[in-house]
Amino acid sequence: MEINSNLKRVLDSKKFAVTAEIGPPPSVDSKIIKKKANMLKGYIDAFNVTDGQTAVVRMASWATCLIAKEEGLEPIVQMTTRDRNRIALQMDILGIAALGIKNILCLTGDHISFGNHPKAKGVWDIDSIQFIRIVKDMRDNKQFESGDKMDVAPELFIGAAANPFADPFEMRIKRLSKKIKQGVDFIQTQCIFNINKFKEWMEKIRDLGLHEKVKILGGVTPIKSIGAAKYMKNKVPGMDVPDSIIERLSKVPKEKVSEEGIKIAIETIQQLKEIEGVYGTHIMAIEWEEMVPEIVKSAGLYPRP
Amino acid sequence: MMGQAQKPMPEILESLEGKEKVVIMGCGGCSTVFHTGGVEEVDIMEEILVKEGKDVKKITLPFAVFACYKPFSSMFIEKHKKDFKNCDAVLMMSCGDGLQTVRQILDEDMDIVKPFYPAINAMGVSGGGPSKFMEKCQACGECVMGRTAGICPLTECAKGLLNGPCGGTRTDGKCEVDPEKDCAWYLIYERLKKIGQYENIDNFNEPHDWSKSVTPRIFEREPLDIHKHLARTKKVIESLGI
Structure with missing residues (x-):
């Protein structure tokens, strides 16, 4: 199927792709979405919108995507299997595809116990790998999970996440190859602070030839403060923030910490550009979207193709 | 139990x-x-x-x-x-x-x-005892443990994932939701190695068939001969010297 996705076009042309994340508001404030979208316009190839990240209620990813899309940007809708069963997920896929969204990121989702509705029931009727297969079957075989057929299939470029830093390391490669086998087109990784470990992961991926089967975008998050770095290091499972990063931030005057955080992000992207099999970067500037243009420009990724 | x-x-x-x-x-x-x-x-x-x-x-x-x-x-x-x-x-x-x-x-x-x-x-x-117990089975009606090294991921994984661990496994193999609990997939991974079924980790597990757990499930069984069974239990009790 011909997929008319800008992200796919950039990745296929072997240009280093740039995506960024927009955090949806915990209200109906569409102005803030438009504002964030306009900050990113021209600097990225596509934007993600998180889907109830950390299990906190915010505007639905698909709705935020459509609002920002009106500003002329290409959305990547994030969908987790935490809150919807296979019926609801497939219904939403039909809806987003009909409304012109071309990219989807299939996720398992953060556990409910981390969020602001800890009494809610987790769904997890399917996992992210099964989800990838379902979207692919819908797209390529015009087939629902039930086996029933549809007339017009959703035109979607299928993405998923990968965490090179969680344990066991070997299992992470296995998970990725499972995702590839089930039909994932692109991968956005967890935030990379430990570039050496990421390089080790990429080496394993190249050894298996997986870098030729999927387009990997390395995740980058600019660190705003030492507190934020320590929080990510100690409180967020699956995050790997080496002590060297915290030391480096501690060495600069307090008012320069965020500037240093941006510098680290830029350097990380520059290193990612040199790694064989890395096709782009995904910038997750959490509640700091205004810094994305500067990062993109300084990393030598502006203008966008 | x-x-x-x-x-x-x-x-x-x-x-x-x-x-x-x-x-x-x-x-x-x-x-x-x-x-x-x-x-x-x-x-x-x-x-x-x-x-x-x-x-x-x-x-x-x-x-x-x-x-x-x-x-x-x-x-x-x-x-x-x-x-x-x-x-x-x-x-x-x-x-x-x-x-x-x-x-x-x-x-x-x-x-x-x-x-x-x-x-x-x-x-x-839940199973275990005499003092420590752990929930072990969902009674889902479609047991998957033959593929998962005798460990139920639907129960032991907080998200019930069937195709490997989520991105939150801690460095010590514990679960992101509760650092006191083991990551079910970490255990499965280690145990598959021990039983010589490591290659199973690459298998894709299909979406689970939850139709087997539509409640209430109703069964018809031949009634038990209580007296016969209690007599057996009595023998065991006697052999224990109780």
Whole structure:
């Protein structure tokens, strides 16, 4: 199927792709979405919108995507299997595809116990790998999970996440190859602070030839403060923030910490550009979207193709 | 067994507000093992309720006599028919299975319709003991453990994932949701290696068939010959010198 996705076009042309994340508001404030979208316009190839990240209620990813899309940007809708069963997920896929969204990121989702509705029931009727297969079957075989057929299939470029830093390391490669086998087109990784470990992961991926089967975008998050770095290091499972990063931030005057955080992000992207099999970067500037243009420009990724 | 814990006493007392004559009934099965409805716990509950001014009648079931098995519990209910008839409420010190089995015997076989209140919260199919227990089975009706090294990911993984761990496994192999708990997939991964089935980790597990757990599931079985089975148990007890 011909997929008319800008992200796919950039990745296929072997240009280093740039995506960024927009955090949806915990209200109906569409102005803030438009504002964030306009900050990113021209600097990225596509934007993600998180889907109830950390299990906190915010505007639905698909709705935020459509609002920002009106500003002329290409959305990547994030969908987790935490809150919807296979019926609801497939219904939403039909809806987003009909409304012109071309990219989807299939996720398992953060556990409910981390969020602001800890009494809610987790769904997890399917996992992210099964989800990838379902979207692919819908797209390529015009087939629902039930086996029933549809007339017009959703035109979607299928993405998923990968965490090179969680344990066991070997299992992470296995998970990725499972995702590839089930039909994932692109991968956005967890935030990379430990570039050496990421390089080790990429080496394993190249050894298996997986870098030729999927387009990997390395995740980058600019660190705003030492507190934020320590929080990510100690409180967020699956995050790997080496002590060297915290030391480096501690060495600069307090008012320069965020500037240093941006510098680290830029350097990380520059290193990612040199790694064989890395096709782009995904910038997750959490509640700091205004810094994305500067990062993109300084990393030598502006203008966008 | 059905893992269980007693409800907070204020909640139990609130449910019995305005009910003067109360029948409390325990269970000789899981509730005895979990100290929620054994003979001793029923005695303590009686004491508390009497102090609260209630007129209490108690029914205790000896060890291994399940409230949820009708042929067992009906024998005890029959003996206390009058107490049930006269009471304002029944407080069940068993899981929801025991409560409903007893309620049904009264409703359908004896035409005694009374309000029932649970003293217990059931917490899932759990194994272990004598002191530490862990939920181990979802009773999903479609066991996957032949593919997952004898460890149930639907139960032991907080997200019930079937194709490997989420991105939150801690460096020590613990779960992101609770650092006290093991990541189920970390355990599966290690155990597959030990049993020489490491390659299973690459297998894709299809979406689970939840149609097998549409509730309530109803079964028809040949009735058990209780006397024959109790005689066997008696032999075991005798061989233990009890």
